[in-house]
Amino acid sequence: MHISEGILSAPVLISGGVIAVAGTIIGLKKLDFGHIMPTALLSSAFFVASLIHVPLGPGSVHLVLNGLLGIILGWAGFPAILIALFLQAIFFQFGGLVVLGVNTVTMAVPALCCYYLARPWLKNPKTRPVAAFGAGALAIFLSSLLMALALALSDSGFLTTAKVIIGANVPIMIIEGFITMFTVTFLARVQPKILHLDQP
Amino acid sequence: MIFSYRIVTILYLFSIFILLPLTANAHKLRIFAWPEGDIIYGETAFSGNRRPKNAEITVQDAASRAVLLTTGTDEQGKFSFTVPQKAVAGHLDLLLVVNAGEGHRGEWPLPAAEYLGLTAPPIVADVKESTPTVAKNGPSPPADTANAVLIDEQLLRRIIDEELEKKLTPLKRLLAEGKDNGPDLQDILGGIGYILGMAGVLAWLQSRKQHKKE
Numbered sequence: 001m002h003i004s005e006g007i008l009s010a011p012v013l014i015s016g017g018v019i020a021v022a023g024t025i026i027g028l029k030k031l032d033f034g035h036i037m038p039t040a041l042l043s044s045a046f047f048v049a050s051l052i053h054v055p056l057g058p059g060s061v062h063l064v065l066n067g068l069l070g071i072i073l074g075w076a077g078f079p080a081i082l083i084a085l086f087l088q089a090i091f092f093q094f095g096g097l098v099v100l101g102v103n104t105v106t107m108a109v110p111a112l113c114c115y116y117l118a119r120p121w122l123k124n125p126k127t128r129p130v131a132a133f134g135a136g137a138l139a140i141f142l143s144s145l146l147m148a149l150a151l152a153l154s155d156s157g158f159l160t161t162a163k164v165i166i167g168a169n170v171p172i173m174i175i176e177g178f179i180t181m182f183t184v185t186f187l188a189r190v191q192p193k194i195l196h197l198d199q200p
Numbered sequence: 201m202i203f204s205y206r207i208v209t210i211l212y213l214f215s216i217f218i219l220l221p222l223t224a225n226a227h228k229l230r231i232f233a234w235p236e237g238d239i240i241y242g243e244t245a246f247s248g249n250r251r252p253k254n255a256e257i258t259v260q261d262a263a264s265r266a267v268l269l270t271t272g273t274d275e276q277g278k279f280s281f282t283v284p285q286k287a288v289a290g291h292l293d294l295l296l297v298v299n300a301g302e303g304h305r306g307e308w309p310l311p312a313a314e315y316l317g318l319t320a321p322p323i324v325a326d327v328k329e330s331t332p333t334v335a336k337n338g339p340s341p342p343a344d345t346a347n348a349v350l351i352d353e354q355l356l357r358r359i360i361d362e363e364l365e366k367k368l369t370p371l372k373r374l375l376a377e378g379k380d381n382g383p384d385l386q387d388i389l390g391g392i393g394y395i396l397g398m399a400g401v402l403a404w405l406q407s408r409k410q411h412k413k414e
Binding site: 004006007033039040044047048084088092164 | 394398399402406407
């Protein structure tokens with residue numbers, strides 16, 4: 001899910017950077033005292049998740065966990081993902097510092113979408129598993145779309161790129177759907193405060 | 201009851217952080233190439249040794265980034281190509297770029313010195329240059345034998361070069377693989393520690409703010 005350096009054109013890189021910075025500033029403003037530790041934990045989980053390689057499908061794909069991160073963190077997902085990607089670029093040479101902005105946007109924007117789309121359904125214990133599964137899968141789907149868009153704006157046709165990336169990520173969508181579902185139902189039972197479902 | 205829930209949560213998080221690195225498997229795209237004669241052979245792999253099939257390989261001039269040649273990998277992620285005439289003539293340093301689509305890209309520099317020694321037959325040219333010095337130094341009769349010795353020396357040098365190259369190739373490959381061996385446990389733990397440290401700093405700053413308000 002990381003775009004390497006040297007592929008994207010300058011306008012895409014710059015607009016990605018601007019959106020990432022704006023999102024991060026909003027995220028940090030909204031990050032209050034009680035949410036610092038959950039944010040750090042999910043940021044760590046995101047940081048490590050990319051090492052889990054799923055040997056299915058045509059491409060080389062790994063876990064992302066941005067759906068789970070999104071429904072718990074909302075706007076704070078921006079700084080969480082930015083820091084995790086920064087460390088991945090330094091330690092693992094995934095992505096790169098120049099494409100940091102674009103990679104942050106391709107993963108944090110879907111996370112935020114999941115936050116707004118899935119939260120109303122998460123409050124009801126009956127719809128909770130379905131909503132969580134949907135958020136986990138949708139986040140990967142949207143990330144694939146955004147990534148295809150970033151690649152298409154720099155280079156080749158959007159449709160073919162999108163088809164390839166989404167096709168490669170179908171196994172991940174299903175796996176992340178289940179992971180998100182189990183984690184959210186588990187947290188709702190054990191540590192409902194982390195989900196802060198009582199808040200609007 | 202609350203206590204046992206807490207233990208379950210801690211165990212859950214703990215197991216995630218401990219188990220994840222065990223299955224560590226990156227997806228960085230690696231490329232490696234070596235010359236044999238005037239053909240350059242290469243291999244590509246995602247770390248974790250999955251091979252990209254039919255990935256695009258472009259051979260570029262390292263300085264100007266002009267594309268000299270495009271080829272592709274086979275089913276095993278291997279490729280080979282003949283050194284372009286333009287590169288040999290201009291003594292160009294090459295840059296091999298692999299692009300497996302989906303934003304995966306890797307580079308391998310191949311300096312001119314690495315492949316030129318084997319492609320350009322230096323014997324004739326060198327002898328022509330050296331002959332006058334031999335003629336100047338030595339008296340005329342032994343010039344022929346000196347020449348023969350010189351050719352032998354050049355030949356020998358070339359043979360040794362080729363043999364060394366053959367023997368060193370697997371070593372170079374090992375080194376290239378070792379360099380990209382993927383993340384270590386240190387990297388992973390270091391990253392997690394870094395994130396938690398940042399959270400600590402943030403928490404400290406916010407608590408200071410709250411204290412001031414009170």
